[in-house]
Amino acid sequence: MSSIIIDEISAHGDRLECSIRSSAALERFFTDEPFRTSYDVSIEDVPEGVLAIPVLAQVCPVAWANGADVYVDEVDATFARALEDVQASLCEMYDFLEGGTLYARSTIEPEHEPGDESGLLFTGGVDSTCSYVRHREESPTLISIRGWTITPDAADDEKWDALRERVSGFAADHDCATAFVESNMLSFLDHPMLLAHYKRYVDGGWYSSVGHGLGLLGLCAPMAYARGMTDLYVAATHWDGIDLEWGSRPDIDEHVRWTGTGCHHDVYELTRQERLDVIADYVRNEDPDLQLQTCNNRMDGNCGECEKCYRTAIGLRLSGLEPSAHGYPFSDADYHDLRRSLERGDWVLGQDERHMWADIRERARETEPASSAERTFFEWLETVDLDELVSSSEPPLTHRLFWIGARNTPNSVYSTVYPAWRTAKAGLQFVRSDR
Template sequence: MRIAPVRRSAADGRLTLSCEVSHKDGTVPDLLWYRVHSRHEEYLTDVMDPFLLAALFVAMRKGEDLHVEGPVTAQLLENLEEFQAAWVQWRPEKYTAVRLTADREVPNRDRSAGRSALQTFSGGVDSAYTTIRHVKKAAGRGSYELTGAVMVHGFDIPLEEVEAYDTLYTRSIPLLQGVGVELLPVTTNFRKLWHSDLRYWEDAFATGMASVLTLFSGRFEHGIVASSEPYGSLVLPWGSNPMTDWMMSGGRMRIHHDAAGVERSDKVAALAKLWPNGADNLRVCWQGEHKDRNCCRCEKCIRTILNFKVSGSPLPASFPLDVTPDQIMSLRGLSEAHVNPLRQILVTARRRGLTDEWVTALADCITANEDEIARGITYEGGFPQLALTGDEA
């Protein structure tokens, strides 16, 4: 595989960076692109690290060596050798370690004592907690000068759902401005081009996030990816994790996996206390009809509602509907990655002596899904099923 030099084109206040990715088998080259606001042009990187990160899993799937026709930092090339070693160990049936080269290897940027940081921001619990954690300097010596966040159109909100993305982005601008963080919009076809299949996406989504973060390494030295699981309940392999996220660091930006020492229920409790406006504007849903709000009936919404319940925090305005025990028990088609955070909630509930009906329903839901996983039962499309509505229940 070869990644051609980056092309830039401007229109309607937007700047598009694109490159052709050709394949050894001679198939039609793919066109990978990112679109940013023209006002952020000065933030952009001068190397092709983002494009190498984006294409890596495709090359590993096809077993094709990958050459970049342009500059790549030597640090990224070195780190991605170790990154591949981990994923080939985890998924030998899917991936092959490939040779990575570039026309020119460039040294690391001279690092000052600066700690300027940019994070990925979806509006969910993990990213919102990371925001307030660094703004409030609650990460101790690990706190960074967080002044920027990227919201990506084309990841959990599909490219064709423009209105949903615009609504969420517009709503999030003043939310982040209120804590001194600038929101940078990015649109990309990374997922639609290569990772529309959930089996591929769940492995590769962190390379997509690191790719977008690194795109802005002309301005920021550190890129922060919010943790999805705590150290005590890691699910491996999983696209983003504390073992391999740092290996996506290059010579222009260091990537950090943030707050794996904090459980999700403790994150929502901290949000309710430190940033109630952030809690009131949470958006965790990716399965509901409207991607700019929470449906309160998908696995991710129900899980977050239970996080608030188990933490003793009232449901924020972002979750207008509560969940019933029957709806909890109706959840099916959960993978190990979905069941694992539900187990964490159950353990916390029992540790705190909670005996509510939802606790019993959650235990039954976990048992039923564990049984289906053990028997190899899957559902059409491989996606978790939505909970029953009030009428269906």
């Protein structure tokens, strides 16, 4: 039976580190880095069973994909039960997941004084901003995570600095605290090898399609315990009625919990356009200068030229707001450029983008166009086959051949050529991660 062993968990100040050992068959899914996470609060007094949660949240889906068991000295009893529920949901969603068992020498139910704080995973995009608006009376701590869309690599320092500055500014303007979490969860995992084995089963990357609901929430556990957070919110990407295979859904996130904290998949009952409506009402009544950040290309503002910028700008217009007042350079001339790019397949789009454009089309049917350019675009959108917009999203042949070779390479050979994998890694990260 394949296995993953969690050992040597340590907490020094605000830093968590641990190492793992795995069966030979699973070694290729992990790099030689120990798992590391840093917070901006001391975690030295957090019980070891809670400190184990961040690494378990990353490795358990890998174990379940291989029918492997996971061993740990100590784990929070509430989280152990949560893992069983999350595993059931993921295995029901994906046929290739086999499941496995968590074995712990001890499970703990620590005495913990309930706090009155809540937290919200926050980027400043449409989904998390809508979630903030809905819970603003709680003054939730705004939590930003480095390690997924912003990597721990020095090349991403400017992106992280830009995100920190923007979230800190939003928090100061709205009387909220912040929490910044940094982790190497996707360089601790061998993400290219996970793609090589499992990309054929999923629409996006490993983390977006399988791991990020449990993974991101689990990263927050020591910080949430130390701060006394009773509720932790993560905004939905999709909405009720869209049954897509995705790593963050109500049947995953709502199960995640540990002593003192329950997690919530928020704003799922609202479509993306309805979330923009909530934001628009808030702008008109309380925050006329609110800025959104959703760009796929930069973190220090919106480029106004990527698919997500165009889509958000049009959604703002349909909710009665002027995009340029909220971070999006957009004019009637952009409708022509957007249509041309969609028709040419300039962007890699998936089924979730298809649903978002369908949502826009539905709202456009109820809205009087503000200009002839807008009318022309909406008339085209009414007639276009949205499935055609995502038909070209299959990975390039070179990547597919690379993945086939990787998953059929003996681990001893793979370990020898691993530096070449690291060099080529950037070229394999074309799959969508955050929407």
